[in-house]
Amino acid sequence: MKNLYLLKTRSNILTQLILVVTTFSLQAQSEPFLCDYNAYLFQYNDIYAVDLASGSAYMVAENVTSGNINAAAYNSADGYIWGYLSSPSKSIVRIGKNFTTDIYNIPELPDSNNKYVGDISIDGIYYFRSGSSTFYAVDLNPESNNYLEYVGATTLSQNINIHDWAFNAVDGMLYSVEKGSNILYRINVETGAVLPLGIVPILSGLNYTFGAVYFDVDGNFYVSANQTGSVYKINEVHNILVDGVMQSNIFAFGPASSLNDGARCPTAPVPQEDCLNGLDDDGDGLTDCDDPACSGIAACPEITLTSGANDGGLESNDRLSSLINQRNYNRASTNYKFDKLSAKVLKKGTLYGKTGKNSADAIPLADLVPLDIIGETSTIESSPADLLNLTNASDIYSVDYLKDTNNIGALMVIKTENKVYEHSKFICDRFLGAQLLSVSNIQLREKDFIKSIIKQPDGNTEFALSFSARLNGDNEFVIESHWNIDMYPSDTAYYNFQIWSNTVDDLLALADEILNLLEANAAINVYKGSTPPPVFVKSAKYAKGEVILSLVNNNRAGGIDLEGGIKRTETMGTETMSFATPIEGYLDSVSLKTGNIFDFGFRISNVKGGTPDDLFVADAPWGLDASAVGTTVSEYEVKESTDPYMEDGYPIERNISLSGKTSSYIGVYRALSPRFAAVDLSNYSKLSFDAQGTGTLEVKITKGNGQIFETEVALTSETENYLLAAADFTGDSGSTDFSNIKVINFNLVAKNGVEENKEMELSNVTFNNKEKEALFVLEDTNESLLYPNPVKEEASLYFFEDNAGTYTLEIFDLTGKKMSQCNQTGDTQKGQNRITIKKNSLSPGLYLYKLSSSNEKIWSNKIMIK
Structure with a gap:
């Protein structure tokens, strides 16, 4: 050469x-x-x-x-x-x-x-x-x-x-x-x-x-x-x-x-996706x-719909969780739904986008809303006014972009006085069950901004972008676009923009027009941005003492470091946690054994560096309902679940201690999901819990459609186990099942309108398929009952004694061989007795049990081991 x-x-x-x-x-x-x-x-x-x-x-x-x-x-x-x-x-x-x-x-x-x-x-x-x-x-x-x-x-x-x-x-x-x-x-x-x-x-x-x-x-x-x-x-x-x-x-x-x-x-x-076989054929995680x-192939739609701005704006966080949960509870209990048909329709006026109309630090938020940009047939106001008292926003204005009656985009414009708006869509939506499919940059005016692609729980895909504008000393705008909120300077006012649409092209068009509308009031001096996180959490969920993270590893990093704060219950303080683990490939998952928690806010950094990802994960919340007139609370505490749940059922984690005075009611509520969305528990027929307290306890479930069903139990000073069937709950339409439950309430009720002292200890709330224990008081004391039979892990053997004494239990196979690992002895009492038979190491099959009493009584029957 x-x-x-x-x-x-x-x-x-x-x-x-x-x-x-x-x-x-x-x-x-x-x-x-x-x-x-x-x-x-x-x-x-x-x-x-x-x-x-x-x-x-x-x-x-x-x-x-x-x-x-x-x-x-x-x-x-x-x-x-x-x-x-x-x-x-x-x-x-x-x-x-x-x-x-x-x-x-x-x-x-x-x-x-x-x-x-x-x-x-x-x-x-x-x-x-x-x-x-x-x-x-x-x-x-x-x-x-x-x-x-x-x-x-x-x-x-x-x-x-x-x-x-x-x-x-x-x-x-x-x-x-x-x-x-x-x-x-x-x-x-x-x-x-x-x-x-x-x-x-x-x-x-x-x-x-x-x-x-x-x-x-x-x-x-x-x-x-x-x-x-x-x-x-x-x-x-x-x-x-x-x-x-x-x-x-x-x-x-x-x-x-x-x-x-x-x-x-x-x-x-190039790997291609088969759009009909239910598999990820091209290895992109989709x-x-x-x-x-x-898109546009087979039954896949070219255009999907978006969520509306009235439902957006925040996730729970350590500072605001109780207020935000109360807001969501108020919406759930009143079955609130935003009515698009009665919303105000916005029209482009003659002063739209005119230069010098407003002082740059006091622009009406409606003047920063793009109109007639993305082919929408109408734009309606959808401002969620109930955010103002919950966040650091001093003013909020939001709109939905519609094509006919379908949402194709949304915009929230939020004014804050001392720092950037503290809730981001990409954190909020993942907290509420969405998946973050992609994070990368787009370019506006040859400047980089961060876009995200989000798949909502209803299956629709949204393209989202957030950025903020602040004024510098020369009365010119500085545009800030960052993934991490702590990258935004403090001690300054911001106009904050959260945009989402059903196409990336409309997202770009809306963002560019917002910059035009800002420039109608003051020049843009500089753009400041950071890069998107190369490793991010696609989805996260918490269940039964474990946080499971699904990761997208764009830069093929070999490991991640995690730091965050955990709250074990809604009323406890925050404890710090750190964690490091290797990861590999483009897609990976990580399981964090956190134990029982309420919420977990954390930051993930990867070993190759770059922007970290921030996330907030939480279980569905408990909340206090002391809204009745004349009600006072002397104690409200959410306590840890002491043991991991190992049974077949749907546990409602954490326990409640409540006391106060009321002439009406005082109670607690528990959402079934962090976003107060309905959860289908129709596979279960029973609700069980342990409780002790004073007077009548009203147990109420609210369905996703707003229907309410309730029942009552009488509490005592001793802790008792209560097992309620779905049919025990009745409402205007009769009884119900446990499908699509949004909220469950436990209310201590004052029946006669007279002020009463109320208290309750509530624990081990579970949806399950348990059966009530048989009382088994028989006139024929020669009978015994084994339940359940066949035996999966263990069963209860009931029998009746006229006098106290002792017993010996023996298990035999069908050849008469004694199964010594199952033999047991113990004391009996006068009246009904119950002993537990455990499967232990018995192989599946048919056996015989023999129960001998010191009162010269013998019971025997067959026992089937699964």
Whole structure:
């Protein structure tokens, strides 16, 4: 190669010799990629590996060259990636699998260093261009006699506004999509002929820069939008005729980028999702219609709906949990539902977006709401006024964007006086049961903001963005966009914006218009942002003493560190906890054995660094209901559950101690889910609990539709176990079952309207299928009863004695062999007796028991072991 290089050179011989000497040692170590399945994204002189199936990207090499790399391309002829360098002038770079670089000078190239469009044909010819209609070629086939030689220049038959192109290995043609027109072009590099094939349907109406494009082995073309990071797929472009049928859809959501370029082996497959089989076929953690690649395919909708702003705005947290739970309880107990049909409809007035209308520190929040931007048919006010007394917001204004009567987006504008709004949608929604599918940046005005993709519990997908605006000393806005709330400066007022929509394109449009509306009042001086977390919690849940985290590991970190604070009950203080564990792969899960808790706020950092993820996990809350007039509380405490729940049932964790005075009622409530959503417990037929206290205890359940069913029990000074059947609860429509329960109440009732002292100890509340113990007082004292039989783990043996004494229990198999491991002796009392028979190590089958009494009585019968 050294001889070829020197023969080619006609000038600057000394410079070329220096280049060869400096790169020789690197060449000895450099290895080819050999058709790696990854796509590679080049930004400046950093390299990211991109998984087209998931859209995830992580940095694999940083500062690999002194100059920036563009027009990057995979060379099928040698297995390396090549690119054009901004410096040294007229130079190209070869990049190996270990990201070492070899730099070569091509002196015949024009002086312009702005070559940002490039790809390499299957036979190893590198074609690249800048913004003109001329493109250039260099032979990069190591088997060619012209290796590393300039081949010449060709002029396109028409100049097109493109930012990357790629070779289709199926037909050997170049393909690209033009910015603005969104036309797909087929280009013949031999002649320069440019053939427009038509507008790509999925891109119609968009105005993005497609700075990175790729092919797979089947001739499917993937184009990535710089501003949003969205990856679009155009099927088998070699089969598309001019103005013919063109199949296209969104494929994945990745990070936005600028000054970028893409490279990928065109004969490598891209994993595809089967949208009907219920499996995650492409390994991105998404199944069937959850995968954006299935949008508009089979039964998967192209557009989903969003939640409304009236339900948004906060999660529980350590400072505000009791107030927020009370707000949710008030909504649940009154069966509150926001009425879209009666909401105020907003119209764009003549002063919309006018400059200088308001003082920049006192803008009416309604003036910062975009209108007629995303094709909505109406915009309605949906402000949740019951947030004002619960958060650090001094003013809140929110709207829902509707298409007909369906929500397609929402916006909350929140004014705060001393610091940023302390509730973020990406924390709030995960706390309420949503999944965070993706976190990456989008670009507004070439500035990075953080977008998230959230799958709500109802199955709908939302694209969300949060940022805040504050005024500096020059009365100009500073725009702050961070994942962690503690990154926002304190001691300043903010306009806070939380936006969500059903498409990333509408999200971008709404955010850009908000910036326009801010600028109508004051100039934007600077943008300050941070990067999204490379490792984040996709979903989290707490149950039975365990927090389970599902993680997305974008940068393939080998481990995480977790720090946080745990509250064991609603009324206890916070204790700190730290945890470190290895993780691997793109998706992983971690189980934290926390023991019984109420809530857990924590931060996850990964060992590779970058922005940490913050999260809040909680069990459904207990709350105090002392709202009745004349009611006073002397003690209210939520106590820990002492033992882990091991039975088959649905435990309501934590216990209650309550005392006070009332002439009406005093009580506690327990939500069945953190978001006060209804939970289906129809598989259970009983509600059991242990309680002691004074007077009548009213037990009431509220269903998801607002229906109320109740029953009563009489408490005593001794702790008793109460077992209530679903049929014991009655309401206006009769009895009920335990389906779709939202809230359960335990109220101490003053029956006669006279003030009474009330107290209650409540514990071990459980939905289950237990049966009441048989009283078993028989006139025939020669009978015994074993229940249950067959025996799964243990059973109770009931018998009656006329006088106190002792007993001996023996178990035999059907051959008469005594099972010594089950023998037991003990004392009996006059009247009913009960002893427990445990399965122990008995094998499943039929046995006989013999119970002998010192009162010369014998009971025997069959016992079946499961």
